[in-house]
Every structure is written in structure tokens, then in C-alpha cells.
Amino acid sequence: MSQLHESTTTDRPASGSRDLRLSGLTKEYAAFTAVKSLDLVMPQGSFFALLGPSGCGKTTTLRMVAGLETPTSGAIHLGDTEITYAKPYKRPVNTVFQNYALFPHLNISKNVAFGLERRGVKNVGQQVADMLELVELTSQAHKKPAQMSGGQQQRVALARALINQPEVLLLDEPLGALDLKLRRGMQLELKRIQTEVGLTFVHVTHDQEEAMTMADTIAVMNQGVIEQMGAPNDLYENPKTTFVANFLGQSNLIEAEIQGREGGQVKVRVQGALASIPTERAHSESGKGWLGIRPEKVLIAEAGHPIDAPGDVITGGFITDVSFVGVSTQYMVKMPWGQELMVFEQNTGARRMLPVGTKVDVSWRPEYAFLLDASQDAKAGIEED
Amino acid sequence: MSTLARLRRWIGKHLVLGLGLLVLVYTFVPIAVVVLMSFNNNSKSKNVYKFQDFTWNNWLHPFKPGGMKDSVILSIEIALLATLVATILGTLAAFALSRHKFVGRKAANLIIFLPMASPEIVMGSSLLALFVSRGFGGQLGFITILIAHVMFCLSFVIVTVKARLSGLDDNLEQAAMDLYANEVQTFWRVTFPLVLPGIIGAALLSFSLSFDDFIVTNLNAGQEVTFPMFVYGANQRGVPMQVNVIGTAMFVIAIAIVLGNEIFRRRQEKALAA
Numbered sequence: 163m164s165q166l167h168e169s170t171t172t173d174r175p176a177s178g179s180r181d182l183r184l185s186g187l188t189k190e191y192a193a194f195t196a197v198k199s200l201d202l203v204m205p206q207g208s209f210f211a212l213l214g215p216s217g218c219g220k221t222t223t224l225r226m227v228a229g230l231e232t233p234t235s236g237a238i239h240l241g242d243t244e245i246t247y248a249k250p251y252k253r254p255v256n257t258v259f260q261n262y263a264l265f266p267h268l269n270i271s272k273n274v275a276f277g278l279e280r281r282g283v284k285n286v287g288q289q290v291a292d293m294l295e296l297v298e299l300t301s302q303a304h305k306k307p308a309q310m311s312g313g314q315q316q317r318v319a320l321a322r323a324l325i326n327q328p329e330v331l332l333l334d335e336p337l338g339a340l341d342l343k344l345r346r347g348m349q350l351e352l353k354r355i356q357t358e359v360g361l362t363f364v365h366v367t368h369d370q371e372e373a374m375t376m377a378d379t380i381a382v383m384n385q386g387v388i389e390q391m392g393a394p395n396d397l398y399e400n401p402k403t404t405f406v407a408n409f410l411g412q413s414n415l416i417e418a419e420i421q422g423r424e425g426g427q428v429k430v431r432v433q434g435a436l437a438s439i440p441t442e443r444a445h446s447e448s449g450k451g452w453l454g455i456r457p458e459k460v461l462i463a464e465a466g467h468p469i470d471a472p473g474d475v476i477t478g479g480f481i482t483d484v485s486f487v488g489v490s491t492q493y494m495v496k497m498p499w500g501q502e503l504m505v506f507e508q509n510t511g512a513r514r515m516l517p518v519g520t521k522v523d524v525s526w527r528p529e530y531a532f533l534l535d536a537s538q539d540a541k542a543g544i545e546e547d
Numbered sequence: 548m549s550t551l552a553r554l555r556r557w558i559g560k561h562l563v564l565g566l567g568l569l570v571l572v573y574t575f576v577p578i579a580v581v582v583l584m585s586f587n588n589n590s591k592s593k594n595v596y597k598f599q600d601f602t603w604n605n606w607l608h609p610f611k612p613g614g615m616k617d618s619v620i621l622s623i624e625i626a627l628l629a630t631l632v633a634t635i636l637g638t639l640a641a642f643a644l645s646r647h648k649f650v651g652r653k654a655a656n657l658i659i660f661l662p663m664a665s666p667e668i669v670m671g672s673s674l675l676a677l678f679v680s681r682g683f684g685g686q687l688g689f690i691t692i693l694i695a696h697v698m699f700c701l702s703f704v705i706v707t708v709k710a711r712l713s714g715l716d717d718n719l720e721q722a723a724m725d726l727y728a729n730e731v732q733t734f735w736r737v738t739f740p741l742v743l744p745g746i747i748g749a750a751l752l753s754f755s756l757s758f759d760d761f762i763v764t765n766l767n768a769g770q771e772v773t774f775p776m777f778v779y780g781a782n783q784r785g786v787p788m789q790v791n792v793i794g795t796a797m798f799v800i801a802i803a804i805v806l807g808n809e810i811f812r813r814r815q816e817k818a819l820a821a
């Protein structure tokens with residue numbers, strides 16, 4: 163089923179692996195660089211999520227992989243085969259378009275059969291029927307796209323790409339138009355299909371929850387560059403930039419002065435108090451830095467009361483806002499230097515909810531803290547809405 | 548008071564409908580007259596355009612008046628040829644104008660509106676001047692009429708097809724390419740079928756524009772007589788009632804095309820729904 167007639171490069175190891183590799187991939191428009199020298203390896207068979215805010219270059223990246231956009235520079239390899247400039251119809255890559263792009267003049271089964279027929283596959287009827295069953299659209303096979311709901315169209319777009327069993331399936335926000343319930347359902351379904359067929363999925367989204375629940379690997383993209391890449395929990399637990407810390411979940415970033423290394427720890431001074439960070443979580447070595455701690459990792463107690471499982475402690479805060487969200491309570495704690503920290507506390511029932519105005523101490527286990535370079539904007543990646 | 552309010556509501560409800568009907572009547576009365584007159588027996592007085600007696604004769608011998616048959620055939624020939632040439636050239640031009648960037652594209656996009664915007668008499672006489680200055684003065688006839696008709700049909704075709712093309716989502720062609728269709732397959736499987744309704748519309752428009760053009764044709768026809776020229780000429784001596792037969796026939800054919808299309812579409816939809 164190889165569609166590739168392009169030259170293979172010789173300087174690559176001749177492994178059997180069909181990883182998708184982007185090297186130095188760049189796309190410049192007249193006055194704007196949409197993608198800046200991207201280096202990425204998407205392992206064969208993985209569910210790879212490209213996560214980032216609107217306009218950061220996700221679609222552009224996918225379009226270059228699909229062959230619908232010519233890179234300004236850089237290269238795209240699939241295993242040992244270079245496909246940077248291969249025609250889209252010669253790549254074993256299929257796309258689920260952000261706006262579906264279903265053929266309006268063809269009915270659903272013709273839409274789904276399109277790819278197989280172009281490749282000269284005979285008797286596609288059974289495969290089309292199976293595929294329609296997979297996306298639960300068997301009864302709609304003879305409808306035209308315009309006669310279907312947004313969610314149904316999205317499933318057709320998925321079926322139309324999936325039926326070709328491409329080596330790489332590119333999904334450009336394929337669940338964007340669905341309501342929450344259908345979205346969750348399709349997320350599970352997509353994940354199941356991916357595990358079953360073992361294809362490489364490259365899934366573009368700006369929904370961080372979606373990326374975290376579905377992907378093996380997430381690459382967080384911002385303004386044309388990859389900020390950080392890794393497994394969802396690594397990314398969440400140990401962000402390397404303020405953008406990732408804020409875009410993926412929420413973070414408290416506190417100004418800190420780095421004192422130096424001591425054993426496996428980096429010692430910092432935070433507004434008079436001392437705190438430490440494991441070296442593998444410290445992404446700045448000297449001078450100033452941002453000490454980061456996730457809100458759910460911060461513990462609070464009334465001033466003077468003992469804190470459960472304490473670590474580094476800072477005293478002198480008072481509660482300015484309390485919101486009860488069922489499973490947890492979210493506190494805003496104003497610190498002596500004026501900053502408000504977010505604290506999420508599980509409603510275990512161990513203690514009553516603390517009212518606004520309560521004087522409190524906060525604490526966190528040093529192993530949950532992370533340290534970021536101070537030159538970055540502490541507000542980067544915070545979604546204003 | 549309540550009766551007044553009710554009256555007002557009644558008027559509000561029916562006014563739009565009433566006005567619409569009036570407009571319809573206004574446009575259909577002349578057609579009704581043509582249809583009626585196609586059954587008129589005017590043997591008593593040729594100079595009065597008035598319904599005198601009912602007869603099937605006009606329909607049985609539609610080409611009785613001398614010269615009329617030739618003029619109808621000529622007009623149909625020219626309309627078919629002009630439609631063919633203008634549709635093909637115009638469609639190609641529309642693709643070029645909307646798909647390719649070249650120097651003068653903006654200007655070209657404006658200039659194609661000129662033939663639509665300029666008065667026919669101006670267009671006709673400049674064409675005539677052109678033909679004469681190029682030494683075709685003595686050879687005015689079929690070819691010069693055809694050239695003239697292709698010229699004014701072209702703008703309509705280009706504008707219609709371009710409108711259709713610009714409404715076409717680029718992503719569709721890209722999706723086709725993504726799904727293993729090469730450039731040629733993409734064109735015939737996706738682009739062409741989606742633009743086809745625009746092309747057909749443009750062809751129908753061209754045919755009717757060409758068939759009933761008088762002013763431009765009259766100036767460039769030489770010795771040839773098209774159907775509109777025949778009617779104009781006959782008008783001086785009293786219009787033969789058979790003219791109404793041709794008019795009615797054209798009208799019926801046009802309606803049949805539209806209805807046929809609609810019925811086909813509904814059938815297809817029903818078949819799909821079943």
C-alpha cells in the first residue's frame with residue numbers, strides 16, 4: 163500500500179520504523195512566520211497531540227505534513243522516506259479537516275469510498291459499510307452531507323480518512339463542533355480506534371483536557387515553536403516554561419531568588435522564606451526565577467495551626483475569596499507581598515471550609531515545586547475569557 | 548375600533564401577497580397575450596392586432612410566412628454555436644481569472660463587465676466599425692453575427708462561472724488530493740461537478756441572450772435575417788400570428804427545462820430518503 167515514489171534519503175538509518183519526523187520545518191508567509199524551525203518526532207503508532215492557542219501554527223504544521231502547504235525550509239520524513247515535497251496524493255497520510263471538507267455533491271458512502279476508489283481498490287462496498295458501522299452512520303449512507311448534523315459530518319470526515327488506513331492520520335480539531343457529551347464519547351472512540359488499528363494519530367486541539375486524556379505525547383506549541391513536549395503527566399507535573407505552566411492547567415508563579423545548589427536541591431529565597439526545588443525540576447540556575455506550584459499542591463491551615471504533611475511554609479496570608487465547587491474548594495490567598503495564590507483543597511471533610519478573611523499559612527512539598535526562568539512572562543498562556 | 552384593527556391586520560397579512568400577485572400579473576400578461584394570439588385567426592384584418600377568431604392553423608403551419616422558417620433556423624444555429632463557444636471560452640477564462648495570479652488580473656476582472664454595462668447600440672456600432680475597418684465590410688453575415696454574439700455572451704458566462712467558483716471551498720479540492728486524487732481526477736471528480744450548475748446556467752443564459760438579440764445583430768448581419776430581425780421587419784406590414792407560435796413554443800420549452808430539472812431533483816431526493 164506504499165504510495166511513496168519519492169527518493170529515500172541515504173543518510174538515515176535504515177530502520178523499519180515509520181516515525182514521522184519534522185526537522186527544522188519552517189513556514190513563512192509574506193510578513194509572518196507561522197511555523198519556526200520545528201523539530202519533532204512522532205513515534206509510529208503513537209497518539210500525538212499538538213496543543214496550542216489559536217493562531218499558533220497547528221493547522222499550518224498539519225498542512226505541511228499532508229502536503230497541502232509547501233514548507234519554506236526544513237524536511238519531513240516518514241521513516242526513511244523524505245516526503246517534504248511529495249504531492250499530497252502520494253503520501254500515506256490522510257487528514258480530517260478542521261471544517262470537514264466533505265464533498266457536497268457525493269452522498270455519504272461515496273464520500274467515504276473516495277480515497278479507496280482513487281487508489282483503484284475494487285469492491286469497496288464492504289469496507290465502506292464496515293467503516294460506516296464503526297462511526298454509527300449506516301442508516302445515513304445515502305444522505306448528502308448537507309442533510310446531516312455537524313456531529314454526523316464530523317464522523318463522516320473521520321470515516322473518509324480512516325478507511326484508507328494511512329500510516330499517519332492528521333486530525334485538525336476533529337471534535338470542535340461537538341457538544342460536550344458527544345465530544346467525550348468521540349474522544350474515547352477515537353482513542354479506541356487508534357489503539358485498535360495502531361496508526362499514528364496527530365491530533366490538533368486547543369483543548370488541554372482533550373489532549374491530556376487522549377494523547378501519549380503532547381507537544382505544546384506557541385507562536386510557531388514547540389514550547390515543550392512529553393507525556394501528559396510529565397508536562398503537567400514538570401513544565402519548563404511559564405507558558406506551559408499556565409496553558410496546561412493553572413499554576414502559582416512566585417518570584418524567587420536562587421541561592422544555589424545543595425545536594426539534589428536548588429535552594430531559593432521566596433519573599434524572605436526559604437524553599438527548595440529538586441534539581442530535575444529547576445529550569446533556571448541562578449539569579450531570579452519563578453517558583454511554580456500547582457494550586458492543588460498547596461496546603462493551607464489557619465495561622466498558627468499545624469499543617470498536614472508540611473513542606474516549605476510561608477506565613478502571613480489571608481483568604482480573599484472562597485468558592486465551593488463540589489469536590490473541592492478553591493481559595494484565593496493574599497500573601498504579604500500582595501500576590502494572590504490559588505489553592506484547591508479536596509473536600510475530604512477533614513476540616514470545615516475556611517471563611518473569607520481568615521489568616522492562613524500556606525505550604526507545599528518541595529518535590530511538587532518547579533522553577534522557571536525569570537525572563538519569561540508570568541502571565542504567558544493564561545487564557546483570558 | 549376592533550373592526551379597524553382587524554382590518555389593519557387583514558391588510559398587513561395580505562398586502563405583501565397582493566403586491567406580489569400584482570407584479571406577477573404585470574409580468575405574465577404580455578406572455579398570456581402571446582399565447583392567446585398564437586391561436587388567433589387574423590385573416591379578416593391583418594393590420595389590427597386583436598383577437599378575432601380561434602384557430603389551430605398557426606400551430607399547424609408555423610412556418611407559413613415567407614422567410615420566417617429560415618430566420619428561426621438561423622437564430623437557433625447562431626444561438627447554439629454562440630452558446631457553445633462562449634460557454635467553453637468563458638468557463639476557461641473564469642478559471643484563469645479566479646485561479647491564477649497574473650499581471651492585469653484586476654483590470655481583466657473589471658473589463659469583463661464592460662460588454663454588460665455598455666449600451667448595445669454602442670457595442671453593435673463599434674463592432675461594425677471594427678469589421679469594416681478590417682475589411683470585412685462586404686462579408687457581414689453568419690460569421691460576424693456569431694462573433695458579436697459570442698462577445699456579449701462571454702461576459703455573462705465569465706461572471707456566472709466565476710461566481711460559482713468563488714463560492715467553492717478550496718478545502719474540497721485539497722481534500723480530494725489528500726484522498727489520493729491527482730490533479731486531473733480532482734478536477735473531474737470534484738471541481739467540475741461542483742461548478743457544472745454554474746456552467747449550465749451560463750449556457751442557458753447565453754442561448755436566450757443570443758436568440759433574441761436584435762440591436763447588435765441588426766448592425767452586423769449584412770444580408771442575413773435572424774428571427775428577431777424578421778419580427779421587426781414583419782411588424783411594418785402586420786405581424787404574422789405565427790410569430791406568437793414561436794414565442795409560445797420558446798416559453799414552453801424554457802418552462803419545461805426548469806420544471807424537468809426540478810422534478811428530477813425532487814425524485815432524486817425522494818429516492819435518497821427512501
Ligand SMILES: Nc1ncnc2c1ncn2[C@@H]1O[C@H](COP(=O)(O)OP(=O)(O)OP(=O)(O)O)[C@@H](O)[C@H]1O
Nearest residue numbers: 191192194196215216217218219220221222223368
Ligand atoms: N495564507 C496565509 N498568509 C498569511 N498568514 C497566514 C496564512 N495562513 C495562516 N497564516 C497565519 O499563520 C498563523 C498560524 O495559522 P494556523 O492556521 O496554523 O493556526 P492554528 O494554530 O491552526 O489556529 P486555530 O486553533 O485557530 O485553528 C496564524 O497567525 C495565521 O494568521
Ligand SMILES: [Mg+2]
Nearest residue numbers: 220221260334
Ligand atoms: Mg487550525
